[in-house]
Amino acid sequence: MDNAISVVGLTKSFGQAKALDGLDLTVARGEVHGFLGPNGAGKTTTIRILLGLLRADGGTATLLGGDPWRDAVALHRRLAYVPGDVTLWPNLSGGEVIDLLGRLRGGLNAAKRKDLLERFDLDPRKKGRAYSKGNRQKVGLIAALASDVELLLLDEPTSGLDPLMEEVFRQVVAEETRNGRTVLLSSHILSEVEALCDRVSIIRQGRTVETGTLAELRHLTRTHITAELATPPNGLAQLPGVHDLKTDGATVRFQVDQAELDAVLRQLTTHGVRGLVSQPPTLEELFLRHYETEPVR
Amino acid sequence: MTSLTGTGTLVRLILRRDRVLMPIWMLCMALLPMGLASGTASLYPTDAGRQGYIDSLAASPMLLLFYGQKPAEPSLGALIFWRSATGIVIMGLIGLLVVIRHTRVEEEAGRRELLGSAVVGRHAALTAAVLTVSGASLVVGVLVALGMISQQTPASGAFAMGFAWAFAGILYAGVGALAAQLTTGAGTARGIAGAVLGLDFLLRGVGDVAGGGLSWLAWATPLSWVYKVHAYTDDRWWLFAICAAVTVVLAYAALRLSARRDLGAGLLPPRLGPATAPASLSSAFGLAWRLHRGSLLGWTVGLGVVGGVLFGGVAKTASSLLEGNGQLTEIMERIGGKSVASDIFVGGSLGIGAIAVAAYGISAALRMRTEEAALRSEPVLTAGVSRLRWAAGHLTFALLGPTVVMAATGLFAGLVYGASTGEIGRQVPRVVGAALVQMPAVWLLTGLTVAAYGLLPRLSPAVGWVALSLCVLLGQVGAALQLDQLVLDVSPFTHIPHLPGPAAVPATPLLVLTALAAALTAAGLAALRNRDIPVT
Numbered sequence: 001m002d003n004a005i006s007v008v009g010l011t012k013s014f015g016q017a018k019a020l021d022g023l024d025l026t027v028a029r030g031e032v033h034g035f036l037g038p039n040g041a042g043k044t045t046t047i048r049i050l051l052g053l054l055r056a057d058g059g060t061a062t063l064l065g066g067d068p069w070r071d072a073v074a075l076h077r078r079l080a081y082v083p084g085d086v087t088l089w090p091n092l093s094g095g096e097v098i099d100l101l102g103r104l105r106g107g108l109n110a111a112k113r114k115d116l117l118e119r120f121d122l123d124p125r126k127k128g129r130a131y132s133k134g135n136r137q138k139v140g141l142i143a144a145l146a147s148d149v150e151l152l153l154l155d156e157p158t159s160g161l162d163p164l165m166e167e168v169f170r171q172v173v174a175e176e177t178r179n180g181r182t183v184l185l186s187s188h189i190l191s192e193v194e195a196l197c198d199r200v201s202i203i204r205q206g207r208t209v210e211t212g213t214l215a216e217l218r219h220l221t222r223t224h225i226t227a228e229l230a231t232p233p234n235g236l237a238q239l240p241g242v243h244d245l246k247t248d249g250a251t252v253r254f255q256v257d258q259a260e261l262d263a264v265l266r267q268l269t270t271h272g273v274r275g276l277v278s279q280p281p282t283l284e285e286l287f288l289r290h291y292e293t294e295p296v297r
Numbered sequence: 298m299t300s301l302t303g304t305g306t307l308v309r310l311i312l313r314r315d316r317v318l319m320p321i322w323m324l325c326m327a328l329l330p331m332g333l334a335s336g337t338a339s340l341y342p343t344d345a346g347r348q349g350y351i352d353s354l355a356a357s358p359m360l361l362l363f364y365g366q367k368p369a370e371p372s373l374g375a376l377i378f379w380r381s382a383t384g385i386v387i388m389g390l391i392g393l394l395v396v397i398r399h400t401r402v403e404e405e406a407g408r409r410e411l412l413g414s415a416v417v418g419r420h421a422a423l424t425a426a427v428l429t430v431s432g433a434s435l436v437v438g439v440l441v442a443l444g445m446i447s448q449q450t451p452a453s454g455a456f457a458m459g460f461a462w463a464f465a466g467i468l469y470a471g472v473g474a475l476a477a478q479l480t481t482g483a484g485t486a487r488g489i490a491g492a493v494l495g496l497d498f499l500l501r502g503v504g505d506v507a508g509g510g511l512s513w514l515a516w517a518t519p520l521s522w523v524y525k526v527h528a529y530t531d532d533r534w535w536l537f538a539i540c541a542a543v544t545v546v547l548a549y550a551a552l553r554l555s556a557r558r559d560l561g562a563g564l565l566p567p568r569l570g571p572a573t574a575p576a577s578l579s580s581a582f583g584l585a586w587r588l589h590r591g592s593l594l595g596w597t598v599g600l601g602v603v604g605g606v607l608f609g610g611v612a613k614t615a616s617s618l619l620e621g622n623g624q625l626t627e628i629m630e631r632i633g634g635k636s637v638a639s640d641i642f643v644g645g646s647l648g649i650g651a652i653a654v655a656a657y658g659i660s661a662a663l664r665m666r667t668e669e670a671a672l673r674s675e676p677v678l679t680a681g682v683s684r685l686r687w688a689a690g691h692l693t694f695a696l697l698g699p700t701v702v703m704a705a706t707g708l709f710a711g712l713v714y715g716a717s718t719g720e721i722g723r724q725v726p727r728v729v730g731a732a733l734v735q736m737p738a739v740w741l742l743t744g745l746t747v748a749a750y751g752l753l754p755r756l757s758p759a760v761g762w763v764a765l766s767l768c769v770l771l772g773q774v775g776a777a778l779q780l781d782q783l784v785l786d787v788s789p790f791t792h793i794p795h796l797p798g799p800a801a802v803p804a805t806p807l808l809v810l811t812a813l814a815a816a817l818t819a820a821g822l823a824a825l826r827n828r829d830i831p832v833t
Contacts, residue, residue: 051679054829077681087672090482092587093570096578097676103579104680125569129405129481140676 003062004029004151004182005050010059011206012045019045021206022059027184027199032177034193034200035186038291042206043186044084047155050184051081064151077106080149084156084186086140088128094139095124101143113146119168133160145172152176152183158192170195190284202290209290221281221289222255225264230272239264250274300556303417307425311399319433322391326437326462329384331444334377338448347371354380362502362649365515365524374450374529378458385465385523386498388437392430392466393473393490399426401477401486420552423474427548430470438463454529461526464540468519469494471547478554492599494520499607507611519543581682585690588668589661593698596657600650601705608646608706609713609728612639639718640797643710644731648790650706651735652769654699658743659761661695666750666757669831684826692747692818699739707732731796737810738789742768744817751824754832 005027012020020042027033037043048054050063052072061068066075088097102108117124120138131139137160144152152173158166166189173183173196187193193200194214201211210217222243229250236252237245241260246253256264268276312319341347348371354360355367364382368375400423403409409422442459446452469490476490477483497518504514504521515521522536577583665688668674677687711728715721746761753760771780771788785791792806 051675053675053678053831055827073681073683076679079679081676081679083672083675085672086676089584089588089673091570092578093572095572096570096574099574100578100584101676101680103574104581104677104682106681124572127568127570143676 002029002065003027004031004064005033005184006060006062007046007050008060010046010049010061011057012042012049012054013057019206020049020056020059023203023206024208024211025201025203026211027182029182030177030180031198032173032183032185032196034197035184035203036188036193036200036287036290037203041203043203044155045206046203047081047153047184047186050153051076078149079151079153080105080144080147081153082137082140082144082155082157084159085133086136088131088136088139090127090129092128093125094122094128094131094135097128097139098124098143098146102147105147105149108146109148112148113142116142116146116172119172120165134162134165137161138165141169145176150182152181154183155186156188157185158187158189166192190287202287204290217286218258218281221286222257223261223281224253224255224277224279225268226251226253226275226277227268227273228275229268230274233268233271236264236267239267300418300420301424302421303415304421304425304428307412307417307421308429311425311429314399315395319395323433323437323440326384326388326391327440327444330377330381330441330458330462331448333381334373334445334448334450337376337380338373341376344371347373347376351376351379361506362646365501365505368527369530372450372454372529373448374445374454374458375527377445377448377450378454378461378528382524385462386494386520388434388462388465389469389472389494389520390491392434392468392470393476393494394487395430395433396426396470396473397477397483397486397490399429400474401480402483405481405483419556423477423552423555424548427470427474427551431467431544434463434466434470437466450529453532457526457532457534458528460537461523461528464537464544465520465523467544468523468540468547471544471551472519474551475547475554478551478558488595492595495599497521499604503607503611581677581687581690582693584677585694588664589691589694589698592657592661593694593701596654596698596702597705600653600657601702602709604650604653605706605709605711606713608643608650609710609715610717612642612646612710612714613717639714641795643714643728644795644797646710647703647706647728647732647735647796648772648793650732651703651739651790651793652765652772654703654706654735655739655742655765655768657702658695658699658739659746659765661691661698662743662746662750663758663761664695665691666754669754670833672831672833674830678830684830685822688747688822688825695743695747696740696818699743700733700736703732703736703739704729727797734796734802734807735790735793737807737814738768738793740814741789741810741817744814744821747821748817748824749821751821751828754828 003026005025007023007025010020010023010025011018023042023046025033025035025046035043035046045054049056049061050068052068052070052075055069063075064078068075088094092100098113099108102113120142122135122138122142126135128136137157141157144154154173158169161169170192173185177183177196183196185193185196197214199211199213200217202209202217229252232250233247233252236242236247236254239260240263241257242264243255243257244253337347337350341350351367351371354364361367364379368379403412403422412422438459438461440459441462442452442455445455445458472493473486473490476486476493479489480486497520500514500518501521501524504511504517505524507514516525519540522540526533526536578587665674668691674687678684707729708725710732711725712721714728715724718724742761742764745764746757749757749760768788768790771785772790789810792810794802794806796802
């Protein structure tokens, strides 16, 4: 399959600090790919390497079929980037920045520019120093979204946006993908990821720890089980995949890995199940489990 | 006074934030006159020796521009007060910079807001900044006085000198406080306050050099009062009362303005910009033009037009001062070659102008670093602009901007000088040539800054400014300290031929300097292409 982004075994150090430690990332053309990880996991470093701003120490990265470092200028005409903290020139108006960045990339879709200014409710006449954090972010978003590019690299693009504008952002990105645009979206906002992303990659300490569709990731996680049994259970704790077992008389609570669910339920029924509550994992739990600071195996 | 609540805490905050920077500049300033006194005392132990030294220095109108009128008596203290007058200007510069650093910079960065929400009075931040700088200046003053006493100079003169230095810092702290209220950007505030200091310096210098009908200028500005204290000879203590009164007025005005405006706002309301970009803003060069045009205009008008007119206007007067004095003419010929006195003055002025222009070139080159550190290079470098093209936009202004300013300085100096001698047609090309001949040295310093920016981005501001300071030091005091020619040769300005003058211009040093500048620039750009961006 033709991938928009293909990264294998990427490494990058800043002095003593290891920012990336063999990171893998594959983004197919036309998909919205969620890029998740705790602060300092290496998301921004990865995106900057993809932009040809930083040079990787090792590993390979391919972007739209080109080398991000060598072919930077040619590739940049085909992509747009929004950083998590858009900084503007204090004496340039928002409209001037939008036009400048669009023209540098080879032209701006004037109709889209007008439409986005309205939908994001941005006054383009204000000077850079007069914008609030959220409004600076809007300038960056409009500059990126108003140009007809193949790939959008968005690094926590909605930080500082109010919920209303967050919703506008989701609608616009959804429209963009319908037009065949590819999006790499780094985000901490789980509802945003859930609403927009086809697949996600979770990274931690510079490595990819999980990648797949949200359904696949859910499959890898644990289901909460509360069961009321006829007789107190035994042997449950020894079963593979059972975690955090708490026994209160004949009532047990535990979590079980999705893959072991069948075997565990079989064991339960031997004790006579009187009641059973099963809760699927929430997205939050999914991420929190990966964000916890346990060492990477 | 609830409006001052928290002032003490904020003073401690400033001291904590500047705990490294402040002791360094205080110590440097305090040691400067003592060192100069000790060196001079061993070189010129007698009154007669010092008188000869003073006369030889005072023969150059350029040095009068810096030091003011020569002292009435050749005592060691009087000589050092006169000779170290540049320190007064530096004290003023430090005073305004530090006040703006702790007022408008904080406000622009949004940190004032955080403080303002705490139990802090409306006037506390501004008051704390002015108080801290004034206190530090007074400590410097006392240290200067103690240092001078340690060199066996009279205590009353030593303290007059110390307070003169202190009040330079205090007065311009007041100027800085006022400037910080006017604009929303710290850069503009620094520009305004710095321009006030520069203008004061120029007016005072012109008054001292031209004398006669213009000598009132030497009394007209705050900076001139500090000069006119004339420590060790006149010890005009009453001038300090005026200095203190003016500082209080400045600080009061700043507080009143501060009270009338909103947090983050300036005196002038921020204007709306255009909703769409003009056609000129379509490329990396177009952006560079927008970012650099203000300072280019400022330098062209400030140094090129105003400075050029002043240099050219004073030249004839300065030369007539010298012409009756055979001995001085002989000395001048030894310094500047067989030239007429007015030529030496024009050449010397343009040499000083070139140092200032080099500061402009360095700051324009460092704009790349500012853009990178503020993460504003990223959006441009990820929008189809190569690194070289991005750098080329800024370098156009860093290399050609100073050339334009220098040419303008030469043009206006030549026009006014030529008009005063009735030979415009001859003087304009001569003086423009004398101005442009300085450019290879200016480009070399810019090139060095670019090389540092590519190779050692974090250190590039330090490299650029230290190199320039070294050139100033070698040019100003190198010859007086009788340093070895090899040391003097480190400064590119040493190799610039003395123009205008009768001698033929040797092409080799100019070509070598230009080639070095090109090589350094190329090295910096090559490094920039291969390194990570941003390095923060």
